[in-house]
Amino acid sequence: MRYILISILLLSSLNAKISDFSVIIDKPFNDALFDIAQDYDRQISAVGFTTKHKSKKKSFNNTFTNPFDYLESLSSANSSQMNLLKIDHAANITLNKTLNISTFSKAVSVIKTPSDGYFVGGYTLDGSLVVLKLNYNGDIIFSRKFGTANLDSMSSLKLLSDGGVLAIGSAITTRSKDDPLFQTGLGLNDIFITRFSKDGVKLWSKKYGTVDDDKAIDAVEAFDGSIMVLSSTENESHKNINLMRINENGNKVWLKVYDEKVDVTPYSITRLRDNNFLLSLSQKNDMNTEQVRLIKISMHKKTIVDKIIPTTYSSLLKSIKEYSNSNLIGVGSVRDTYNTDALQMQFDSELNLLCQEHYGEENYDMFNSVAILHNSKAAAVGINTSEASQESNMWIMKLNSDCTVAQKSTKEVDFYIALKRLFKDEIESNKLRIYEDMSIEFIYPELYFKVAEYILTKPQKEFLTKFSKKLIPFLYRYTEMIDTLEINGHTSSEWGNTSFTQTYLKNEKLSMNRSFSTLSYIFKKQDKTTQKWLSEILKGSGLSYSKKVMLYNSEDRDRSRRVSFKIILK
Numbered sequence: 145m146r147y148i149l150i151s152i153l154l155l156s157s158l159n160a161k162i163s164d165f166s167v168i169i170d171k172p173f174n175d176a177l178f179d180i181a182q183d184y185d186r187q188i189s190a191v192g193f194t195t196k197h198k199s200k201k202k203s204f205n206n207t208f209t210n211p212f213d214y215l216e217s218l219s220s221a222n223s224s225q226m227n228l229l230k231i232d233h234a235a236n237i238t239l240n241k242t243l244n245i246s247t248f249s250k251a252v253s254v255i256k257t258p259s260d261g262y263f264v265g266g267y268t269l270d271g272s273l274v275v276l277k278l279n280y281n282g283d284i285i286f287s288r289k290f291g292t293a294n295l296d297s298m299s300s301l302k303l304l305s306d307g308g309v310l311a312i313g314s315a316i317t318t319r320s321k322d323d324p325l326f327q328t329g330l331g332l333n334d335i336f337i338t339r340f341s342k343d344g345v346k347l348w349s350k351k352y353g354t355v356d357d358d359k360a361i362d363a364v365e366a367f368d369g370s371i372m373v374l375s376s377t378e379n380e381s382h383k384n385i386n387l388m389r390i391n392e393n394g395n396k397v398w399l400k401v402y403d404e405k406v407d408v409t410p411y412s413i414t415r416l417r418d419n420n421f422l423l424s425l426s427q428k429n430d431m432n433t434e435q436v437r438l439i440k441i442s443m444h445k446k447t448i449v450d451k452i453i454p455t456t457y458s459s460l461l462k463s464i465k466e467y468s469n470s471n472l473i474g475v476g477s478v479r480d481t482y483n484t485d486a487l488q489m490q491f492d493s494e495l496n497l498l499c500q501e502h503y504g505e506e507n508y509d510m511f512n513s514v515a516i517l518h519n520s521k522a523a524a525v526g527i528n529t530s531e532a533s534q535e536s537n538m539w540i541m542k543l544n545s546d547c548t549v550a551q552k553s554t555k556e557v558d559f560y561i562a563l564k565r566l567f568k569d570e571i572e573s574n575k576l577r578i579y580e581d582m583s584i585e586f587i588y589p590e591l592y593f594k595v596a597e598y599i600l601t602k603p604q605k606e607f608l609t610k611f612s613k614k615l616i617p618f619l620y621r622y623t624e625m626i627d628t629l630e631i632n633g634h635t636s637s638e639w640g641n642t643s644f645t646q647t648y649l650k651n652e653k654l655s656m657n658r659s660f661s662t663l664s665y666i667f668k669k670q671d672k673t674t675q676k677w678l679s680e681i682l683k684g685s686g687l688s689y690s691k692k693v694m695l696y697n698s699e700d701r702d703r704s705r706r707v708s709f710k711i712i713l714k
Contacts, residue, residue, distance in 0.1 A: 188523050190540060274290075364414065387399075410423065566615075
């Protein structure tokens with residue numbers, strides 16, 4: 145196995161100077177990170193737990209007659225507390241905050257709010273579920289503790305389209321099925337789901353399950369507001385994987401059971417851009433080696449793809465996210481005879497494996513979650529264990545789409561500012577708009593294409609000439625920072641009286657033609673030296689109507705017929 149880990153060991157100074165974006169936060173006792181999100185200022189925020197020590201005041205009134213009484217007095221002296229961590233683009237820690245609540249607790253999910261704050265979900269070690277709302281600095285706005293009278297745990301917290309959140313977890317029940325109160329507990333362990341409004345009002349809580357051991361794993365909202373819930377059911381003889389669809393009020397719509405003859409474990413469900421869903425599982429083969437299994441399914445429970453990804457070593461993916469080009473990144477772990485490493489896998493839209501890589505030292509390392517960043521990179525969080533210690537540490541790493549480790553960047557913000565300064569006149573005259581992810585949109589009506597056309601008009605050519613005379617020399621000055629210059633063609637979604645298949649394919653071809661006509665016009669305007677350099681960074685693509693422009697919940701067809709540019713930094 146290949147081990148890649150150039151890390152920043154953050155002890156007292158929390159500072160180091162290296163190039164790879166890999167950060168280890170080494171604190172006393174065991175610590176871990178479980179989820180990650182990107183802030184609006186492009187920093188990374190992550191949550192997990194850190195172990196805190198509860199000191200006891202000395203008392204001269206306590207006399208212990210045996211060591212067992214003394215040890216009991218020290219019980220629960222140290223345990224976990226929720227922790228929020230924030231890191232900037234140069235891998236500097238800008239916030240490291242313990243979210244102190246009355247009992248020991250762990251955070252499992254973090255969600256950004258429109259006000260640049262957070263929802264954080266987790267559970268206490270005495271069995272309560274917790275949802276916190278925080279401001280940008282990690283201060284608690286409100287805290288909601290909820291659950292059953294028994295021990296509960298949370299597996300995930302998901303943002304909903306109305307701004308509220310859905311808490312997905314499990315509740316332990318010890319009631320007998322002969323008990324008349326059995327309706328309050330379906331089995332040994334039940335699926336337990338609670339919905340909150342954006343203001344923290346609990347809208348409903350419901351249990352689901354069988355007389356066996358049911359565990360909620362993950363959930364995601366569909367485009368129509370219904371919710372897809374991934375879970376498992378286990379008893380002494382077998383284990384099933386379940387996919388349940390519930391409506392916005394928590395009422396069951398349908399249940400699909402995968403009654404497996406082999407050992408299968410579910411990890412996550414992701415909603416894809418085509419509004420289908422991707423399940424990430426691991427399945428043991430004949431050699432008792434875990435293999436990644438991916439199932440693509442529609443919201444009407446039709447299986448589209450069911451695929452095993454064969455690997456030499458036991459592998460699993462705990463979190464999967466989709467890029468804007470429909471490729472996928474998955475993170476988790478890979479285990480051989482001697483140790484466990486963190487794992488990254490990249491797939492195309494057909495779930496074909498593009499690349500994979502392992503990261504870590506000769507001990508136990510794992511990624512728990514991944515988020516796709518504004519510049520088409522990704523950030524993963526998890527656990528790192530150093531070779532000389534058994535303590536787990538918090539770990540954050542930035543990853544590239546070719547499975548390499550991303551580099552720290554101190555110039556990204558400066559590049560964006562310089563790019564906006566370069567096109568100051570065009571921005572002020574409403575010719576174009578530049579976004580923080582380095583994408584450039586033309587917004588002047590003369591720069592849009594007419595229906596079904598891709599040949600450049602005279603106004604388009606004149607503008608592209610002026611535009612490229614500014615952009616190309618600017619990018620050339622920053623050659624060491626530039627990875628890709630994308631020129632993307634777009635269409636509106638209509639195409640006469642044709643079938644869905646023909647509408648999509650014709651628009652896909654049209655969008656590629658728009659991209660090519662723009663790319664070739666700019667390319668031909670350059671000298672040979674510049675052309676040779678551009679050939680290494682240019683990428684033309686057609687996105688059909690997948691990125692159509694919306695205005696007041698309806699399509700703006702004129703503005704959708706366009707080309708856009710995107711600069712991807714290394």
